[in-house]
Amino acid sequence: MKLFPRNKIWLRTVLQIFFFILIALIAVNHVLEDSGVKIPLLSNASLHAVCPFGGVVSLYQFAAVGTFTQKIQQSSFILMILVFILAFLFGSVFCGWVCPLGSIQEWVGKLGKRLFKKRYNHFIPWRIDQYLRYLRYIMLIWVLYATAMTGKLAFGDIDPYYALFNFWTGEASFTGLAVLGVTLLASLAVERPWCKYACPYGAILGITNLFSVFSIRRRESTCKSCDICFHDCPMNIPVHAVKVVRDHQCIGCLECTSEAICPIENTVVFATKGSR
Amino acid sequence: MKIRSKTLGTIIAFVIFGGILGASTLGLWKTESVRNPNSIQRNKSIGEAARENAVTGDYYPADIRGNHRFGEISEIFNIPLEILSHAFALPPDVDPANFKNQDFDSIYPSFEGEQEIGNGSVKWFVALYTGLPFELEDEEEDTYLLRPAVEILKKHASLTAEQIAYLDAYTIEIEFEIPDSYPSEDEFQSSDEGAGDGEETKLKQDEMIVAGKTTFADLLDWGVSAEKIETIIGGGIPNRLILVYDYCAENGLPFGQIKTELQIEVDTLGP
Ligand code: SF4
Ligand code: SF4
Numbered sequence: 178m179k180l181f182p183r184n185k186i187w188l189r190t191v192l193q194i195f196f197f198i199l200i201a202l203i204a205v206n207h208v209l210e211d212s213g214v215k216i217p218l219l220s221n222a223s224l225h226a227v228c229p230f231g232g233v234v235s236l237y238q239f240a241a242v243g244t245f246t247q248k249i250q251q252s253s254f255i256l257m258i259l260v261f262i263l264a265f266l267f268g269s270v271f272c273g274w275v276c277p278l279g280s281i282q283e284w285v286g287k288l289g290k291r292l293f294k295k296r297y298n299h300f301i302p303w304r305i306d307q308y309l310r311y312l313r314y315i316m317l318i319w320v321l322y323a324t325a326m327t328g329k330l331a332f333g334d335i336d337p338y339y340a341l342f343n344f345w346t347g348e349a350s351f352t353g354l355a356v357l358g359v360t361l362l363a364s365l366a367v368e369r370p371w372c373k374y375a376c377p378y379g380a381i382l383g384i385t386n387l388f389s390v391f392s393i394r395r396r397e398s399t400c401k402s403c404d405i406c407f408h409d410c411p412m413n414i415p416v417h418a419v420k421v422v423r424d425h426q427c428i429g430c431l432e433c434t435s436e437a438i439c440p441i442e443n444t445v446v447f448a449t450k451g452s453r
Numbered sequence: 454m455k456i457r458s459k460t461l462g463t464i465i466a467f468v469i470f471g472g473i474l475g476a477s478t479l480g481l482w483k484t485e486s487v488r489n490p491n492s493i494q495r496n497k498s499i500g501e502a503a504r505e506n507a508v509t510g511d512y513y514p515a516d517i518r519g520n521h522r523f524g525e526i527s528e529i530f531n532i533p534l535e536i537l538s539h540a541f542a543l544p545p546d547v548d549p550a551n552f553k554n555q556d557f558d559s560i561y562p563s564f565e566g567e568q569e570i571g572n573g574s575v576k577w578f579v580a581l582y583t584g585l586p587f588e589l590e591d592e593e594e595d596t597y598l599l600r601p602a603v604e605i606l607k608k609h610a611s612l613t614a615e616q617i618a619y620l621d622a623y624t625i626e627i628e629f630e631i632p633d634s635y636p637s638e639d640e641f642q643s644s645d646e647g648a649g650d651g652e653e654t655k656l657k658q659d660e661m662i663v664a665g666k667t668t669f670a671d672l673l674d675w676g677v678s679a680e681k682i683e684t685i686i687g688g689g690i691p692n693r694l695i696l697v698y699d700y701c702a703e704n705g706l707p708f709g710q711i712k713t714e715l716q717i718e719v720d721t722l723g724p
Pocket of ligand 1: 273371372373379380
């Protein structure tokens with residue numbers, strides 16, 4: 178028996194699981210710290226210190242007065258820079274390959290796929306949906322504005338990522354837990370609802386898709402317009418209808434490529450401009 | 454150029470972990486205790502200042518441990534017991550000679566936010582009082598003293614302007630009347646009074662206390678109008694996120710006085 182289906186980007190799943198467990202263990206270690214126990218070789222940093230988005234929300238304050246937003250550490254800045262390097266090269270691959278919140282939505286979605294079969298992830302008509310996808314920019318503006326004005330982690334109280342790894346410690350806020358609950362429930366019908374409509378970090382990274390060095394490219398001459406890439410894209414991007422995916426929602430998961438779902442070899446690829 | 458999933462995955466892992474490794478090698482990977490760079494600066498120079506004041510002795514404030522009794526500290530560093538007792542507001546039913554540094558938790562109610570009185574506070578007080586060399590360690594940054602201790606130091610110790618500013622920024626306010634005619638050391642040694650004032654000691658637990666960590670944004674959030682703040686600081690608020698303390702330091706303003714005036718404004722707002 179094969180561990181992964183043939184047309185799966187298996188390394189992505191491996192990395193997703195790896196990062197999920199890593200962050201979960203860091204969260205556990207952080208709590209254990211108080212009792213003097215520690216999982217060896219593993220950081221016991223707070224979750225805020227290992228979140229690259231913390232660096233982003235601190236940017237304004239850092240530039241203006243040279244200090245970090247409350248609870249944010251220098252490591253967040255480093256991670257932010259590393260993720261931006263990846264994003265300039267490959268677009269939002271952080272979302273597709275690393276972010277544990279994205280991963281868990283995807284995993285819950287597998288259950289949803291069984292429940293709703295073909296209707297899963299296709300409930301909202303695209304003509305409306307494509308505009309709803311900009312909601313996350315409103316969230317982004319609010320988060321940046323509120324953090325810059327107060328110097329406190331304005332997003333912390335609603336952040337489902339923090340709630341996900343702290344639901345058992347009593348540190349997560351009620352709002353955070355509620356947002357997490359709604360997100361996971363919605364994941365049964367829609368793939369990655371938080372990423373699509375609300376994630377402020379996804380919103381920033383999404384902008385890099387518009388100019389990243391590598392992007393998803395479709396070779397029209399060999400494409401037989403089966404639309405399967407579109408149907409399987411977790412973010413509902415009409416890959417079948419464009420030559421280059423420059424969509425702010427693409428998470429670089431490569432599931433639409435010829436390496437995965439596209440049945441024709443060398444037709445949907447992740448490549449730089451001009452390469453065929 | 455085309456890239457396949459295996460290469461992409463490897464690059465992602467390499468950039469993240471390689472980057473973290475590189476940052477740690479350069480000493481840039483800090484997941485905790487990265488404090489306001491200004492405050493690190495501030496503490497360093499206070500440490501240096503303390504060293505400049507140094508007189509050589511057999512014991513140093515850094516040697517003070519949690520299980521030391523006030524009696525021993527008084528003897529070793531030649532500080533009247535009454536001064537220690539008064540500075541740390543020991544209640545009248547506590548015998549100052551036998552009081553241990555590690556027992557502060559049992560006599561104070563919990564303070565607001567990160568304010569804390571502990572062994573570090575005693576070291577810091579002793580260092581400033583005696584002028585012996587002492588450098589605030591990383592973990593002792595943001596070392597607080599109670600208002601009576603600060604008043605005693607201002608009266609009895611020779612402090613630099615910078616040390617005074619630091620003390621003002623890291624004072625825990627307690628409702629404690631310091632008499633204008635504060636007795637001299639000699640009077641202290643010959644009298645039992647003073648320590649008994651602790652009876653009236655009631656620690657404020659109000660959230661809205663202007664301290665070293667207060668930013669202009671905090672004041673505005675608490676409801677103090679921008680105009681009032683600007684009148685007190687005598688200029689425009691440059692940026693909401695700046696610490697009032699840093700603003701005063703940069704503009705040569707007395708933080709202690711500004712803080713008091715701001716606190717009056719805050720207090721008039723009511724609960
Ligand atoms: S959009 Fe946000 S939650 Fe979704 S994967 Fe990206 S960073 Fe994570
Ligand atoms: S377009 Fe392709 S790479 Fe982008 S999100 Fe959709 S399936 Fe993933």
